[in-house]
Amino acid sequence: MHTAAMTTHPFDQALALEHSDLQAGLFTGATSADYWNMVGPFGGTTAALALQAVLRHPDLLGEPIAITVNYAAAIVQGPFEIQATPVKTNRSTQHWTLEIRQPDAEGRPQLNTTATVVTAVRRETWGATDLPMPAVPAPEAVERMTIGPKAVAWVGQYEMRPVSGSIPTQWDGRGDHSETRLWLRDARPRALDFASLTAMSDIFYPRVWLRRATVVPAGTVSITTYFHCTAAQLAEVGTGHLLGRATGQQFAQGFFDQSAQLWSQAGRLLATSNQIVYYKE
C-alpha cells in the first residue's frame, strides 16, 4: 500500500474517481491535501476532476474541446460525488453537464460546482495561430520560484519559473500592470494530459494582486478553457515545460476577468482560458 502510494503521482491521487455500478455517470472521490488552497481545493483540481469524469465516462465521444466550471459554493475537505451526463451526442460532437456535490451534516448531497464540457472527434483541417508565443528566455535561463513555508500546498506541486509578473514581494499598492509570463510544469514529472492542462489553465494567481500590488480577498467564480490539441499532441509535450501567460482585462465593482494562454515549449498554443474572479475592496 505504502509503496503504491509513493509511486502514484499526487495529481493522479487527486484525480482518483470511483464509478458507481448503480448509476451511469456518477463518480465518487475525495479532496486532496496535496492540492489544498487556502480554504478549499485549488480550483484547477476541481476543473480537472470535472473533465476527468467526462474522460472516464463509458459513453465518451472524442476529445475535450471546451470546459466551463462554475464555483457555486465552498468545497470542504472530504468525499464528493460528480454526476457527468452526456445530454446530447451528435455525429462528431458531444455536450455534457456536470454537478459536483458533497454531503451536508445530514448526509444529503449539496451542490457546490456546476460544469459543462464539449467533446468532439477532431479532423485534420487547415490551421493557423494568431496568438504566437511571446519571445522569452528558455526555462533553464529563468530562476525557479522558491516555495516559502507559508505557501499553500498546491503551489508546491508545480515548478514555476516566472519570466515577468511574478507575485509581488513589496505589497506597496504600486502595481501598474496585470501580466504574468512563466514557465511551468508538474514539480514531480508527469506526462501532460487534458486533466493536467485543465488544472494548469488556472495556475495564475489573482490578477488583482499584481495590478494593485495589494492582497485582497479574491476567488474564481467561473472559468472557461478551450483546448487546441489532441491527446497525441499532449503526449509529445510529455514532461516538458509550458509557457503560461495571463493578464487582467477589466476590474469593476467586485469582479474582474483574466485571460490566459498555455503554449508548449515548441510554441504550440495548447489551451486558451478565461475566468471571472470575485474581489473585495
Added chain:
Amino acid sequence: MHTAAMTTHPFDQALALEHSDLQAGLFTGATSADYWNMVGPFGGTTAALALQAVLRHPDLLGEPIAITVNYAAAIVQGPFEIQATPVKTNRSTQHWTLEIRQPDAEGRPQLNTTATVVTAVRRETWGATDLPMPAVPAPEAVERMTIGPKAVAWVGQYEMRPVSGSIPTQWDGRGDHSETRLWLRDARPRALDFASLTAMSDIFYPRVWLRRATVVPAGTVSITTYFHCTAAQLAEVGTGHLLGRATGQQFAQGFFDQSAQLWSQAGRLLATSNQIVYYKE
C-alpha cells in the same frame, strides 16, 4: 394588434417569453424570423433568450456577471421552452443552469441548448481597465455597412460600421489576419440592456472567413460572455454606438476560438466574450 406589433422592437418580440404558472422557471417562446441566420436563429438571440429567462425569474439575485451557452443541436423554426434553475443562491452570488428544448415530431421536448449563468449583487470597489478601447475614428466618420439582398435576416437588425476587418469582398484565399473593429448598435434604436449586450457579443462573423478570405462551413459551439457593468451603466449608453473588436486565436483541427470586446463610445469596456467555433476543411 397591428399597431402594437409596429411599436414593439423586433428584439423585444424575439425575447418575448411566457412564464408557466405550473412550473417555476419554465418559460415558453418562439423563434424570430427577424433574427434568422442561415439554417437557424442567430446564436446571439439564443444566448440573449437564456439570459432573459434568468432576468425574468422571480428568484433572481443581482445582475448578470457571466453566461456560457452551449449550442448542442440545431434549433428549428417554431416554439421552444427554456428551463431556468437557480441551483445555488449565496449571500451575494447566484448560480443558474438552463436548458432550451423544442418538441420533436411526437411532441416530446428535445434539448438543443444548455447554458450556465452567474448573477451577483455588485458593490463599489477599486477598478481599472487593462484593455483600453483602441483609437478609431468616430462612428459618424465610418461608412455604414450596406446589407445586400442575399444577407441573412439578423444582419439587417444591426447598424454596423466596420473600421477594419470587414467581411471580405474578394474570396481569394489571401487573408492574413483575423481582427475586426466595428461600431455597432441596433438598426432600429433600442436602449442597451443585458440581453442586447449578450446578443451583440456574438455579432462577429466567423474569424476563419477573414483569416482565410475563404467561406467554409462554421458554427459556434460554445460562447462565454462576461459583463463588466451595471444596468444603470447600460442605461447611460442608451441607444449609443458600441465599439466591437474580435480576433481569432488558434485555428486547429476543426475548431478555432475567437475573443471579443465591446466598449461604450465613452470608452468603458462593457463586456468581454470568447467562443469556440467549429469549422470545416
